[in-house]
Amino acid sequence: MNPEDISAIWITAQLALVTTLVLFVIGTPLAWWLATTKRWYKPSLEAFTALPLVLPPTVLGFYLLLLLSPNSTVGGFFFELTGVRLTFSFTGLVIASVIYSLPFMVQPLQVAIERVQEQCLQDAYALGVSKLTAVFTAVFPQCRRGFLTAAVLTFAHTVGEFGVVLMIGGNIPGETRVISIAIYEHVETISYADAHLLAIALLVFSFLVLLAVFTINRQLPLRAY
C-alpha cells in the first residue's frame, strides 16, 4: 500500500472518531429532548434530524459549501476568528460529517431512552433520587445498548461517507482525502489493484464492526434496550 493510501486510512479513522465523539456530546441531549418532550413542534424537529437519511449528499454538501465558505457570513466569521478555512479542510469535514451522521447517533438513542425513561425515572423518584442522579445512574445504564449501537453506526457511517466529503473537503492528500475518495481516485486513474486493496479493507472492516455490534448486543445481560 502506498503512503498516500495509508494517510487516507489514517484521516478516515480520525474523522470518524472525532465525529462520533462530537455527536455523542451533541446527540445525547438532543435524543433525550426528542424522547421526552411533548411540544407540538417535536415532529418538525424529528423530521429535520432525519433529513440526512433521505437527502442526496450533494444537496447537503451544496448548502454546507455555501454556508461554510470563507466568502459567506458563517465561514467568513470563523476564518477571521481562527484563521481556519471551513471548506476544503479537516475541520470543515468534521462539521459536515456531524450533520450528515446526526440521525445515526440520535435515532438509536432516542428509541432506547423512550423505552425506559418514564418508568425508570418514576421508580427512582419514589426511592428519593433526584432527576439528574437518576438519569446517570438508572436511565443511561439501561440504555447502554442504544449508546453502543449509536456510536458504532455513527463511526461506520462516517467511514463510508463520500458525497458530502467530496463537496466540502475535496481531495487534498493528507488533509481531506479519505478512503472513499481515494478509491474513487484510483478507479478514475485505472489503478484497479490499489482500488481493490482499499475497497476490500473497507468491506472487511465494515462487516467486522457490524458483527461485533450484533454479537455484543446478544451477550449484554440486559433485558432492557
Add this chain to the structure above:
Amino acid sequence: MLQVDIETLGEFRVSVDHEFPKSITAVFGPSGSGKSTMLRAIAGMEPTRGLICFDEDDWLNTELDVLVKPHHRPIGYVRQNAQLFPHLTVHDNLAYPVKYSKRYPGEITLDQVVEDFELSLLLPRRTHQVSGGETQRIILARMLLSQPKLLLLDEPLTGLDIQRKAEILPYLESLQTKYHIPTLYVSHAVDEITALCPHTVVLADGEMRASGRTADVLERRDLAELLGGSDTSSIINAKVLTHDRQYQLTTLEVEDRTWSVPMHLPLQPGEITTLRVRARDVSLAKVEPKAISVRNILPGKIVAIEDIDTGPSVNCVIQSGLTRLQAQITRASLDQLDLRIGDPVFALVKSVTLD
C-alpha cells in the same frame, strides 16, 4: 395523618377529601375508579390541583403555590407491575437508594431488610434470575431502604398465583407490624383487603363512596355492585379450637357455637381469625334444623331486610350476639316462611373463606 383533597388534570378527575388513619388503609373500587391515579397523585407523579398534606407538611397546596417534588416526598411507592432495575444485581438494586436517595441514611438498614425479607441467598443474582414472588420481596425491601414515612402500594400482588400471594402476605403484614409505616393499599381483591387492611375506602368514578372499618364497609349492601356484584360478604371473627386430621377439618368457636371449616393448618389453636361468608352461601331456617349436612349453624334474629335491585333475591341481615351475618334468599322464600324483621332464625352457612 394524610389528608387528600385533589383533582388531577389528566384524563381522570379524582376528588377525595379524607383524613387517612395511621395504619393500612385499603383503597378499593372497580377498575377505572381512580385508585391508581390517586396514588400517583400522592406520589407526585400526576399533574394535580388541590391539597395533599402529610403529618402537617403540605406536599401540594395549589392555593399557596406549594408543590413538593416527588423525590422529596418521603413515600415508598410501588407501582403496578413494578420492576427492579435490570442493569443491577439484586444487591445493587437494594443498595441503590442507600447510595443515591436524598432520604438516606435513616433507621432502616440494608442488613435489616435482607434479614426480614430473607434475601441473603438472592443478593448476587441478576434480576432475571429471580422469580416473580422474589422480585416482589426485593421491591418491598428496596422501597423500605429509601426510608419512607408513607407507603403507597398499587396492587402489589396482582399477577401472582395464589401460592405466591400467600408467600408474600406475611411480608406485607410485617410492613405494619415491624416497621409501623402507614400504608395505602390499592387492590380489588377482597381476600387481600380483609387479610391486611383494618380500614377501607371505596372509590368509584373518581369519588370516595365510603370509608370506615373494613368489616363494616364490605358488608354494606349499597356498595354491593362496586364490591363485586352479588358477592356481598360478612366478616366473622372466630377462635381456632382444634384441627381434626381424620376429617380434614378445623374447628372454630363462633359465638358459643363450634364451626367446622376445611382444615387450614397455618392457624394455631387459640388464634383469633377472620372468616368471610358470602351472602349467597347462607340459607335461613325458622326452626333449628336437625339431621342436616350443613355443619355451621348460627341462631340469631333478622335485623334488616334489603332489596337487591329488582332481582329475585333479598338480603337479610342476621344479628347473632356480636356477629352480623348476611343471607341472600329469594323473595318467594321470604314470603312463604313469612320472615319479618325481629323474627328469630337459624342461619345455615354452606361455605366460608378463611383469610
